[in-house]
Amino acid sequence: MPTAENVTLELTDIQSGALHERPSPYVGAYLMLRIDDPADGRELVRRLVDVVDSGVPSSDPGKDAWITVAFTYHGLKALGVPQTSLDSFSLEFREGMAARAEHLGDVGESSPEHWEKPFGTSDVHVAIAVLSPDAAHLEAVAERARRAHQELDGITVVWRQDCYQLPTGRTSFGFKDGIGQPTVEGSGRPPTNPHERPLKAGEIILGYPDETGELPPMPTPDVLGRNGTYVVFRKLHTKVAAYRQYLHAKAANRAEEAMLGAKMVGRWHDGTPLALSPDHGDPELGGDPHRNNDFLYGDDPRGFKCPVGAHARRANPRDSFDGESSxxxxxxxxxxxxxxxxxxxxxxxxxxxxxxxxxIFVFVGAHIKRQFEFVKTQWLNDGIFIGAPNEADPLVGANGHATDFTIPQRPIRRRLQDVPPFVTTRGGEYFFAPSLSAMRWLADLP
Structure with a gap:
């Protein structure tokens, strides 16, 4: 068994989407497929093995285009995976996202009964993500994916979502995204935050020690679980007009609107973190990947620079708890x-x-429950950990009800009341992205 201090990732066996950043700019598509015939399903997997890229770093800009393949519990079952192997997957994966919706805060408008079909049903079996730096690369890569399921009558495309980087390079809410990603030990990718050492490989890829020094629970047999990872997929509709209306009603001018928005998110529109520039944005700083993630929160325990309830700080508290809790x-x-x-x-x-x-929110990690579900339920939906039980994340907290949001300031703090939900879940599922060798094992199932 490899030790935490001596880990070499088997990059040639790991799907590239697990470790590689998406290109920027990007265009892409997500496809959901249903397997109606096990033999055709295994033939699909056999073909996909040849088009999925491994996690070996490439110096070729053209290789920024890649395909990632993942399977739901029902998808693995449709392929003919033995029940003993199916039972070895995590409980969360086996139950599926719809069954855990209330726990996740997907209620009201976001409840599974309102999701886009086929999400929330057992008809989502395979997910194929195709991402490229431009339309020409996308078409070339997408054609490889199309050929994989062409002429297979037992395979049906049941859902598709195109995506692309907006002209501003920001999210629909207007903020620069993709900042603050952790670096994985053994991945060959340098960290963007010099204050944070790389995560142990087992936090992201199965078969390696994680931060506890232990091997995470892994599906059996070994060839199926090792070098695989869990993937959480969520389509989140953003109510941009409602968000702007709320800020407009609470601010005296455009400058104050920008300030309130930054306080909610934890960054200015250009990506500048409040922890480094609490009073104004700095496009040069915000656009510099070597600087815009180079900070901690330990010098701002009360949140005068960045509120403790801000979205970015909730999702990644960094050193906020150092010396104060377990x-x-x-x-x-x-x-x-x-x-x-x-x-x-x-x-x-x-x-x-x-x-x-x-x-389209996608999470990659080895622990659905203590990574995605913990952050969603304990840090985003609940305010107890920041001492504000009635406050949820102002952007993506629990759906179905309004929340408050506190902005610490001197001499008197400001509290925004009745912040409405700005994000609605339109669908989602838990997937498993197997290694390339596991895909060959799946293709050869009897």
Missing amino acids: VDTRLHRMIRRGTSYGPTLPDGVLEDDGADRGI
């Missing part, structure tokens, strides 16, 4: 692979145009 934030770190979909709402527009726009 919480080890490193046990809850995760890799995010967010992308945008839908048209941008023109700047200054306050009325909803009816368009579907938002974020």
